Amino acid sequence: MPLIPSWVESANDATAAFPLNNLPLGVFANGDDDPRCGVAIGDLVLDLRAAEEAGLVELPGGPLMDVPFWNEVMEAGPEVWAGLRGQVRALLAEGAARQEEVRPLLHPLAGVNLYLPFLVSEYTDFYAGRNHALNVGTMFRGAENALPPNWQHIPIGYNGRASSVVVSGTEVRRPWGQVKGPNDPVPRFVPSARFDIELEMGAIVGLPSEGPVTVAEADAMIFGYVLLNDWSARDIQAWEYQPLGPFQAKATATTLSPWIVMKAALEPFRVATPPREVPLLPHLAEPGPMLYDIDLEVALKPEGGAETVIARTNYREMSYSAAQQLAHHTTCGCPMNAGDLLGSGTISGATKESRGSLLELSWDGREPIALVGGGRRRFIEDNDSLILRGHAQGDGYRIGFGDCAGKVVPALKDPYGRD
8 A cells, every 4th residue: 555645744754654544543732731632644643632522523422532542432443443544534635625624633743742542451461572582591591491381382471560551751760679699698679780671562452352252353352553662670570580470570660652553554564473383272373464564673872872773673573463462361261451451572583683672682781782972781771761663664654653762760769768
């Protein structure tokens, strides 16, 4: 599919993140206004709450955009999702009849504040990238035992904290926790010295379920995708994760990009998961291409310094798609809710430059990363900003997600305020 022209000129640039083909959904506030639903187009955002109030957009069961989150539209179902995209596309397409009514509802993106675009019901993170699992397993268990026996058969996951999911631009404070070195007789309670990121995609569940669903049904339940950074305290994780897995090491924050790219915008970019060494059981097998060809990168910017792109990879590297992860999540009968968030797991490629975490990039700190302008990093230092970016490349256009960024600020001097 080629670029769909818009009367919003900035949307027709081949490098623009938000052409008419995209129409990502977010929540924004202009000046002192209260937050409201909007859609990004070029370098502008269309106020959809105002558009619905003016009758420019009409959805069954509406109004659905009179609240500052997208959950009500999600719960309305796929026909409403498609109807919304169709109506907004008609308003913004080249030659649209109602341009003069729409124009006052457009605001420059550079001047608005962006908020978390949906209410996160529950959050589950996965360990579903083969390259990442091989790298981490090799570091700590050796190449012969890198993959756990179950890894080839199920997307391994854990339940995370929905309460600490934040939108891009939110500062992240370095956490305290228990750490124990190999020569320490007992653990110490200290700020994490090995704070890290994980480059991931996040899938947003739009439809609830009761009981098991197939992979195809799970795919139909997904509303859209965001970039996701699952901040990770590696030293805290190393002490706590046996036998039940991550806990406080992953509870500090999970950062999301501010725009939900609806699944419909990604349809031209579907790809199959990579070839498998071991066939999956039938209930998890792909009924068709379930992944997406999305280029991804990670940049690190020290305070006052230049930005260094430290990794480039692609979402197609994942061994399990979001639909397979969601289907697996339901196999025991677990109900899913609109607003559930699934983290893909760290997305790493086969080369050093394509690894999606500092743990891998610096190989557990043994091979520091060189930064533009001097300096090196093993793990994140105070006041470093980490920026995740991604886009799918179409024919003369891009489907972008917006930056997923966070600055790490110093740990509290005393987390219990006893200083």
